Amino acid sequence: MPQYAVLIFERVAPADLPEEVMQGHMDLPARVAEQGGRILAGLGLEHPDTATAIRAGVLTDGPFIETKEVLGGVFVLEARDLDHALALARMTPIVDGGVEVRPLSGFQVLD
Amino acid sequence: MLAATVRVTRDLDTAEEAVQDAYVRALETWPDDGVPERPGAWLTTVARRRALNLLRRGRTLQTKLPLLLEPAEAEPPDRDADAIPDDRLRLVFTCCHPSLSLEAQVALTLRLVCGVATPDVAHAFVVSEATMAARITRAKKKIEAARIRYAVPAPDELPARVDAALTVIHLLYTTGHTAHAGDRLVRDELTIRALDLARMLRLLLPSDREAAGLLALLLVHEARRPTRTDPGGQMVRLAEQDRSAWDRERIAEADRLVVGALHAGPPGRFLLQAAIAALHAQAPSYEETDWPQILTLYDELLRIWPSEVVALNRAVALSMVAGPEDALAAVEALERDGRLAGYRYLPATKADLLHRLGRDAEAASAYEAALALTDNAVERAFLEGRLVDSRAMQPVSVLSDGTIRRMVEEGRIRIDPWDPGMIQPASIDLRLGNSFRVFHNHRARAIDLRDPPRNLTEQIVLGPDEPFVVHPGEFVLARTEEHVVLPDDVVARIEGKSSLGRLGLIVHATAGFVDPGFSGTLTLEVTNLTRIPIELWPGLPIAQLSFMALDAPAERPYGHPDLGSHYHGQVDATESRYEGGPARRGPGR
Numbered sequence: 001m002p003q004y005a006v007l008i009f010e011r012v013a014p015a016d017l018p019e020e021v022m023q024g025h026m027d028l029p030a031r032v033a034e035q036g037g038r039i040l041a042g043l044g045l046e047h048p049d050t051a052t053a054i055r056a057g058v059l060t061d062g063p064f065i066e067t068k069e070v071l072g073g074v075f076v077l078e079a080r081d082l083d084h085a086l087a088l089a090r091m092t093p094i095v096d097g098g099v100e101v102r103p104l105s106g107f108q109v110l111d
Numbered sequence: 112m113l114a115a116t117v118r119v120t121r122d123l124d125t126a127e128e129a130v131q132d133a134y135v136r137a138l139e140t141w142p143d144d145g146v147p148e149r150p151g152a153w154l155t156t157v158a159r160r161r162a163l164n165l166l167r168r169g170r171t172l173q174t175k176l177p178l179l180l181e182p183a184e185a186e187p188p189d190r191d192a193d194a195i196p197d198d199r200l201r202l203v204f205t206c207c208h209p210s211l212s213l214e215a216q217v218a219l220t221l222r223l224v225c226g227v228a229t230p231d232v233a234h235a236f237v238v239s240e241a242t243m244a245a246r247i248t249r250a251k252k253k254i255e256a257a258r259i260r261y262a263v264p265a266p267d268e269l270p271a272r273v274d275a276a277l278t279v280i281h282l283l284y285t286t287g288h289t290a291h292a293g294d295r296l297v298r299d300e301l302t303i304r305a306l307d308l309a310r311m312l313r314l315l316l317p318s319d320r321e322a323a324g325l326l327a328l329l330l331v332h333e334a335r336r337p338t339r340t341d342p343g344g345q346m347v348r349l350a351e352q353d354r355s356a357w358d359r360e361r362i363a364e365a366d367r368l369v370v371g372a373l374h375a376g377p378p379g380r381f382l383l384q385a386a387i388a389a390l391h392a393q394a395p396s397y398e399e400t401d402w403p404q405i406l407t408l409y410d411e412l413l414r415i416w417p418s419e420v421v422a423l424n425r426a427v428a429l430s431m432v433a434g435p436e437d438a439l440a441a442v443e444a445l446e447r448d449g450r451l452a453g454y455r456y457l458p459a460t461k462a463d464l465l466h467r468l469g470r471d472a473e474a475a476s477a478y479e480a481a482l483a484l485t486d487n488a489v490e491r492a493f494l495e496g497r498l499v500d501s502r503a504m505q506p507v508s509v510l511s512d513g514t515i516r517r518m519v520e521e522g523r524i525r526i527d528p529w530d531p532g533m534i535q536p537a538s539i540d541l542r543l544g545n546s547f548r549v550f551h552n553h554r555a556r557a558i559d560l561r562d563p564p565r566n567l568t569e570q571i572v573l574g575p576d577e578p579f580v581v582h583p584g585e586f587v588l589a590r591t592e593e594h595v596v597l598p599d600d601v602v603a604r605i606e607g608k609s610s611l612g613r614l615g616l617i618v619h620a621t622a623g624f625v626d627p628g629f630s631g632t633l634t635l636e637v638t639n640l641t642r643i644p645i646e647l648w649p650g651l652p653i654a655q656l657s658f659m660a661l662d663a664p665a666e667r668p669y670g671h672p673d674l675g676s677h678y679h680g681q682v683d684a685t686e687s688r689y690e691g692g693p694a695r696r697g698p699g700r
Contacts, residue, residue, distance in 0.1 A: 002258040004257075082260060083260050083268065086210075101257075103257045
């Protein structure tokens with residue numbers, strides 16, 4: 001099945017997410033599986049304040065791109081097609097923000 | 112045929128190539144073997160076979176995921192005829208997928224569903240062929256990379272996806288109907304394609320009320336199309352169109368569609384628009400139109416589809432039910448909202464309402480605003496005609512109290528500090544400021560106008576609760592409390608107040624004229640004509656200012672670099688900066 005990255009943009013910092021939203025994230029793989037999709041991997045990112053950017057060898061404090069909605073996490077999804085992927089991505093719990101669904105050109109986990 | 116082939120290839124480029132190959136095969140074999148009984152089916156079968164070959168060859172060359180999502184069964188030609196409508200529907204949903212940009216959706220639909228060649232698609236949207244080709248290629252790549260499904264959407268997604276497809280078809284029609292740029296108002300190609308597509312969707316989705324609504328809407332537009340322009344190509348407004356030339360057959364078909372769909376369930380936005388259009392089409396004249404019913408339909412439309420454009424159209428219906436005054440208030444509210452900035456029909460509608468209210472000076476500037484936003488030659492000619500009319504119909508140019516108030520509220524005239532209580536029937540009162548200039552008569556022997564002496568006067572600034580006494584025969588300069596800014600198309604005149612004139616107080620010495628574009632406080636030339644001194648108190652109403660509209664904005668308003676504009680931006684009472692004779696610049700105010 002085709003693979004998609006679901007990028008989660010959220011204005012609420014990960015540490016401040018309400019309990020039920022956190023639980024929603026935990027339950028997501030099972031709910032996606034019920035709908036015929038599969039979550040292959042998930043990444044939760046610390047707050048952008050903790051990021052360091054490297055541009056042309058120069059280090060700066062903060063994320064590479066400053067945005068109001070912060071990239072809070074990414075998960076990798078297998079779905080039948082874009083419509084299916086969009087339907088699954090809609091189930092992502094979000095407080096204030098949204099998600100971006102992007103087809104993957106490659107996904108590898110190295111030993 | 113392309114649609115049927117895409118189903119096999121899942122890849123639009125391969126499908127297009129296969130279809131072209133099939134035509135080539137036909138050109139090669141038909142002259143010898145004779146034309147097959149069902150040429151379309153023959154071509155489809157050949158194209159599909161060709162596509163499979165291309166795909167197999169492609170697959171040996173690359174190890175990417177197979178593009179083929181559906182099993183490539185070799186269907187007998189007999190089944191193709193049934194499969195085609197379904198395939199066309201799938202192709203429409205693929206091309207009109209909301210994950211593609213709207214312009215890409217429109218271009219893809221024209222190119223792939225209607226089979227219009229890329230250069231023609233580019234021409235229709237006034238972009239270069241290269242731009243359009245790149246746009247189509249990008250969209251095709253996204254369909255492939257993101258795996259946009261080539262299928263009829265699931266029932267729960269269907270309404271939103273049908274709406275997206277109808278939106279594309281409607282946009283296609285309106286682009287052809289009122290082509291934004293270029294000399295021909297109607298690009299037949301686009302309108303015919305859009306009508307075909309609407310008819311196709313109606314056939315493929317017979318129970319969809321919105322599909323019926325869109326077809327009905329386009330049928331009414333099409334029925335009225337020949338009367339939208341006169342033989343000379345000039346635009347004709349709905350009110351003045353020749354209703355006897357409307358295509359009654361199309362209107363009757365639209366009406367049947369509307370009535371049938373309205374009975375079937377609650378209407379969506381296309382059906383409501385169609386119902387409004389059908390009511391217009393059935394009215395014997397513009398005035399005899401069922402405006403209350405149309406207003407009700409607009410209210411409903413606005414409820415399910417809150418859009419500023421709908422609100423603007425509703426204002427026109429409102430003007431026919433409640434009068435232009437109410438409608439103008441609605442349009443001005445939309446204007447303040449700002450979301451329709453740049454939408455040419457807003458100033459055009461406002462101009463028409465102002466014209467109906469007899470406020471032609473304001474109508475003229477609204478027509479000008481609309482003109483600045485229009486590049487279609489036919490619409491420009493229409494607006495220019497209206498502009499000339501509204502200018503010609505300005506019999507009186509002194510602004511009334513209501514107009515002054517509106518222009519101040521809109522910021523076109525600035526009076527600071529502003530107090531609406533200062534408005535008189537056709538002027539505003541001006542108050543006396545606290546700065547004066549008195550003459551040092553003892554210093555100068557005479558005023559030689561060829562070279563007037565400088566520093567002839569001295570500034571006096573009054574403290575609080577201090578009067579300024581003007582003695583009999585004395586001439587002093589004073590200033591208004593108010594700072595005045597005029598637009599480029601309004602002049603003002605300072606006038607004395609009748610009650611002060613009767614006391615013998617003169618406030619200007621033949622120089623009451625304020626140029627368009629002026630900004631500053633006004634210097635008053637105060638004289639006491641009586642035989643007893645007069646005490647002046649800052650803050651008292653001292654003069655009045657009336658305003659006159661110019662026939663056109665001044666080409667070089669006050670403050671223009673070509674002019675002297677000696678007193679531009681003056682704050683205190685300012686003495687003469689006269690520069691002398693006719694070869695030099697005149698004084699200006």
